[in-house]
Amino acid sequence: MEQITFSTDLESNIRLMQAIFQGDNTFVTRRAAGHKGLCCAVFFFDGMVNNIAINQSVIRPIVCADCAEATADELARTILQINDSRVETDTDKLFAAFLYGDTVVFTEGDARPVVVNTKGFAVRAASEPxxxxxxxxxxxxxxxxxxxxxxxxxxxxxxxxxxxxxxxxxxxxxxxxxxxxxxxxxxxxxxxxxxxxxxxxxxxxxxxxxxxxxxxxxxxxxxxxxxxxxxxxxxxxxxxxxxxxxxxxxxxxxxxxxxxLFQECFQANDDYYVSFLQANLSRVLRALGFVCTITFPAVYTALLLYHRELVPARLLFAISAAQRGVPLPIGWETLLLLLVLEALKEAGARTPGAMGQTMSIVGGLVLGQAAVSARFAAAPTVIVVAIAGVTGLMAPKLQTASLWLRFALLAAAAAYGLYGVGLGLGLILMWLCRMHSCSVPYLLNLVPRVRSEQEDAWLRAPWFFMRHDRFAVKRGVKKGGKP
Amino acid sequence: MKLLVKLLPVLLLALCGCAREVSPVSALALDKTKDGYRLTAEIVRQDSVEDAAAPAYLAVSGADMPALLQRLGDLLPGELYLSHAQVLLLGESAAEESILPLADYLCTDNGVRLSLRVAVVRGGTAAGLLKNDDEVYALSELLERAAREGTLPDMPLYRAAEVLHASGTAILPALTLDEFGQTAPAGTAVFTNSRLSCFLDGSGSEGGAAGA
Known part of the structure; x- marks a missing residue:
């Protein structure tokens, strides 16, 4: 960025500012003159500022000023009636503030601009996420x-x-x-x-x-x-x-x-606002849900491809009957149904409001039923994929992991059966073991070590047992260290 | 990218995972014929999820068990699937031959469960008794119940093979068709030197090995 130098001449400063922001129709220049002869130029962006603040705290004090001239310091300290105004000599900081909704005021005879905090753009009201x-x-x-x-x-x-x-x-x-x-x-x-x-x-x-x-x-x-x-x-x-x-x-x-930490992925905000008994059950369910969502399609595929002897006889006969006439092998069938599930989720998420719900119902129920009736897919596979989909929603922070690990384990299961699934899970565990978050081991507190660190890890202790120094990152801090 | 290259073999191998449709066998019956053996298989048929599993029967003839299973597999539309077979019935005449090679072969076949129950059919053919029940796994449930109640010996295939190897003497449950045409326990079949010797309720077998 080229060096910008302001002068003590107000008109040349105005021309310089207009040249810099040429072509920007929201850029506003307001000349203000006091009744005793004080000359100032006020610059701001329309829509970014609080107009009332500019009128009452910037323009009016200048117009009513009882002096013929004023330095930038005097302008900032004694004339402008606003809580946050300062003389800014660093042009980078000046333009950063100006572009962010602050107002810049130049006065005749001083090259230094005054920055006035007049931010006032429209914002969304705070609502529940x-x-x-x-x-x-x-x-x-x-x-x-x-x-x-x-x-x-x-x-x-x-x-x-x-x-x-x-x-x-x-x-x-x-x-x-x-x-x-x-x-x-x-x-x-x-x-x-x-x-x-x-x-x-x-x-x-x-x-x-x-x-x-x-x-x-x-x-x-x-x-x-x-x-x-x-x-x-x-x-x-x-x-x-x-x-x-x-x-x-x-x-x-x-x-x-x-x-x-990894276990935080199974924690939810509700855990702290409901009874610890309910919260702990929910946490256990979330952890099981994650395991279920990544392994269920893989184990199903491995069992039917390589380990049918492990399936109870009558269940195997029912699954075999359902599979009869389905054109794709079980591995490909599961993979395609998982892709369809992701497509439906994506379509539902991108479709506005009520239409998204309709899409989910049409996709989930009608399409699933039609696919089974038309023998495009077997009913047990649809059930397995649906369970994987539902349980995948239980730990929303791990949705990306669920998605990719589900496919990876499915490929391992199709290639090596349950041995592949076991190997895949072992590799995932090893991967988690070597992960860090800001130099803190990702699986910290996986096994109980210090009571205070376990009070809000996999399960949540009741509030009356919980101490405030339960997080391991600040292990060095003494308990009760109030300011 | 490196990860994708590493995963590629897994993905390629995943293409290999295409299983054939299975033809599950729930029970087998082996009878002696003039020129070898006759194996009857109870195949489980279930055409839709709503239907109940029903038995269907297929029979093949051959010189020994491997040949019989090979022929049976050739007849079936799907893969011959023995892992859920729970009962092997031996006709009296078949049991009078040495059953040790048969037991050894089935024990070493990784498709057959070691817990397969073996029973001898007394009076009549094994195929006849197998076809007597219209329900899948009726025979295995009967044998299991009888073993639990102590009316028949609990002798799965692997244990029979073990004791035959150890001493050549074993006992197996015996079944028969009673006067009402129902399958019923019929005492215990005693094997000496791996051949059917007699039935433990005192009556000797009809074959030449009765006095052995």
Whole structure:
């Protein structure tokens, strides 16, 4: 970017600004003159600013000013009646703020511009996130607006150790990204690690949290998530309390949290708002559901291809009867039905509202029944694929892993039978063992080691047993370390 | 990309996984004929999920068990599937021959379960008794119930082979058709030197081995 230098002549500054933003019809220049002769120029983008704030806190004070001239400092300190105004000499920072909805004011005789915080663009109201609904508990969710998102977090964590560190990422988008953590609770090493990763990022645009997540996460090609994502401020607050970091990206309602452990993929927001008995049953079901969704089609295929002697006789006869007349071998049949299931899910997700529900019913019931009647597919295979599909929804954070592992295990089962499935599961376990999230082992707490670390791992202890220092990342922090 | 290359052999092998339709056998009956043996197989037929499994019978003749099974497999539309066969009936005349080679062959065939129950049919042919019941697995349920109640010895194939190898003497359950035409337990068949010697209720077998 070429060096921009402002002069003390107001008219030349106006011409310079108009030249820079030539062709942008939302760029507004407002000359304001005081009744004693003070001359100023106000620049802002239409639609990005709060018009009332500009009229009442910027234009009116200038027009009513009792002086013939004023420096930028005087303008910022004594004339403009707004809570956030400053003299900005760094042109990069000046334009970053200006493009983000701030107003720039030049005064005659001073080359330094004044930046006034007048952001006022339309934002979506906070609502409950569609993907993280709860039966009971708070229903607020993040929006695309940055500062209100930070306010939602701070409102829940009234702790002076809560830190928000801003960074700007993306050479084109210049997006504001905030690293949040509780100083003294979160390990400094973790904060440094994440900050270094963010600062070393070379991206031209950051339009959503996933733009960052894919770049900064460990094991980028793994289908298992190594960064947590949430749209709920209560979840972010609880993770910060546990000693994790959060990354808030402007323009995205999704907040990243790090590190993420494998067992967290089976945790849901509801777990903390309902009885621990109910929560633990749900967690066990989710874990079983994940195992079921990745292995069920593979085991079914392996049994019918290679190990029919393991199937009870009458069940085998029924399956054999259902398979009669189906044109495809069992492995291909299962694979194609799984692909159809994914296609239906994709179509349902992309189809708006009620039509999506209709699509699911037509796809799931009518198409499935018709396929069985027409002998395109056997009824047991449809049932197996349906069970895999339903159980795959039980752990939504592992949907990508479920999808890919299901296909991989199916291929292993078709090639090597149950030995292939066993080998595949062994490889997956080994893969998980060597994974890390921000230098924390991904399978931390897989086996019981320290009681405090187990209180909210695979199962959740009742709140009256739970201690606040239950997360292993901050193991070095002494219990009860209040500020 | 590297991962895809590694997975390629698995995917290619996956293409090989095309199983034939199976023709499950639930029971077998072996009778002696003039020029060898006659094997009758009870094949399970189920045309749709809603139907109940029904038996169908196929018979082949041959010199020994491998040849009989080979011919039976050739007759069937699907793969001859013996893993769910639960009963092998031996006619009296077939049992009077040494059953050790037969037991050894079936024990080493990985398609046959070691828990296959062997029974001797007393008076009449094994095929006749096999065809007497219209229900699949009726015979195996009868043998299992009788073994549980202690009215017939519990002697699966592998145990029979073991004791025949050890001492040449074994006992097997015997079945017959009673006066009402029903399949019923008929005591215990005693094998000496791997051949049917007598029945334990005192009556000797009709063959020449009765006095052995």
């Amino acid at each position: 569609e993907n993280e609904r709860v039966l009971s508990g708070p229903r607020e969710g993040f929006t695309e607006c940055f500062m209100p998102n930070l306010a939602l977090i701070r409102r829940r964590l009234n702790d002076r150790r809560l830190k928000f560190t801003f960074l700007r990422l993306g050479t084109r988008t210049n997006t504001v990204v905030c690293l949040c953590y509780l100083a003294g609770v979160c390990e400094a090493k973790l904060v440094r690690h994440l900050r270094r990763k963010l600062e070393s990022l070379d991206a031209d645009s950051v339009l959503d949290a996933n733009y960052l997540a894919e770049r900064i996460r460990d094991h980028r090609f793994s289908p298992f998530p190594t960064l947590g994502t949430t749209e709920r401020p209560d979840v972010v607050a609880s993770r910060l309390v546990e000693g994790r970091c959060a990354i808030v990206v402007d323009g995205s309602p999704v907040v990243l949290t790090a590190p993420l």
